[in-house]
Amino acid sequence: MSAPLLSLRGVSAYYGSVAALRGVDLDVNAGEIVTLIGANGAGKSTLMMTVFGAPRARSGTISFAGEDITGLPTHAIARLGLAQSPEGRRVFPRMSVLENLQMGAALHGGRYFAQDLDKVCTLFPRLKERLSQRAGTMSGGEQQMLAIGRALMSRPRLLMLDEPSLGLAPLVVKQIFGAISALNREEGMTIFLVEQNAYHALKLAHRGSVLVNGRITLSGPARALLDDPSIKAAYLEGGHAPAAPAGAGV
Structure with missing residues (x-):
């Protein structure tokens, strides 16, 4: 099996003395859509920004296409073939x-x-x-x-999307997710999707991970996560996922 296009191992990141990411392991393979879901404040956007070097990972390693990018400046990371559509x-x-x-x-x-x-x-x-x-x-x-x-x-080579459905009407959300699906299906685009709308994200993705208080608590095929009773209760049926402590990521 080939190495992941993007790989995080034991990645931790902080805002001052507050831990936003706590030993995160995550892989994105070429040609797939991987989604990261979680409650507001769980650290999802922080993880995506840490991949781009702001904030810096305080521990752990981030590699892209087999190259360690943990200490690279943001512009150098972009030149390797990562692009981000940021939250907001x-x-x-x-x-x-x-x-x-x-x-x-x-x-x-x-x-x-x-x-x-x-x-x-x-x-x-x-x-x-x-x-x-x-x-x-x-x-x-x-x-x-x-x-x-x-x-x-x-x-x-890797498109990173941070909360693309945030604040949009349902019809527009459908259009946005349709475009994301087409990019992957027709062009083989590799996509890492951070999304609070768990249902849409897991319907779209091949694999998913759940981030709670800066830690990955569950990973697997997106379809399996959609059917998981704990995911349904927390994210898909009007329930509430465990809240992150104040300042634990955005």
């Missing part, structure tokens, strides 16, 4: 949609810009209609499409 979208609001996409393509000097722009506009036709519009004037769903499109413009 964080588009450049005063720049146009086209300019935002150009920022994503800057990693390769814009060499593939026309080709990749066509791909993004095919995936998200709404963006094609709004190329000249300021990003900050678009709806939340359109901004989420733009954030994902901007990440795709860097031609990543």
Whole structure:
């Protein structure tokens, strides 16, 4: 069996003296969708940001394509082929949609810009209609499409999506998750998905892990997690997962 594309071993991270991640082990294999689910404050976004070096892992190792990236600066990690669509979208609001996409393509000097722009506009036709519009004037769903499109413009080997459904209407969530599925199914894109909407995430993913208070408490095939009574009670049937202590990650 080939080595995972992304691998975390014993990764811990802190905000000051507060532990946000506690000895996390996690693998993402090439060509699969892996989701990380958990309650708000469990440390999901912190884990994704730690992969990108901010915050730094205080212990453990993070490797990508067999290379140890634990101590690399964020820009060097991005150049290896990781791209992130962050929580809250964080588009450049005063720049146009086209300019935002150009920022994503800057990693390769814009060499593939026309080709990749066509791909993004095919995936998200709404963006094609709004190329000249300021990003900050678009709806939340359109901004989420733009954030994902901007990440795709860097031609990543691994696409990391942090809460892509957050604050969006159900119809838009369906469109976003449909696009994520198409990227994996049609292009073989490897995707690491952090998501609070456990049902949608596990329906989409091949494998999943549950993060509670900075620790992975359960991992396995996504279908098995969907059928797990403890997952159903905590995340799928209106129950509440164990709450994280104050400051234990976002």
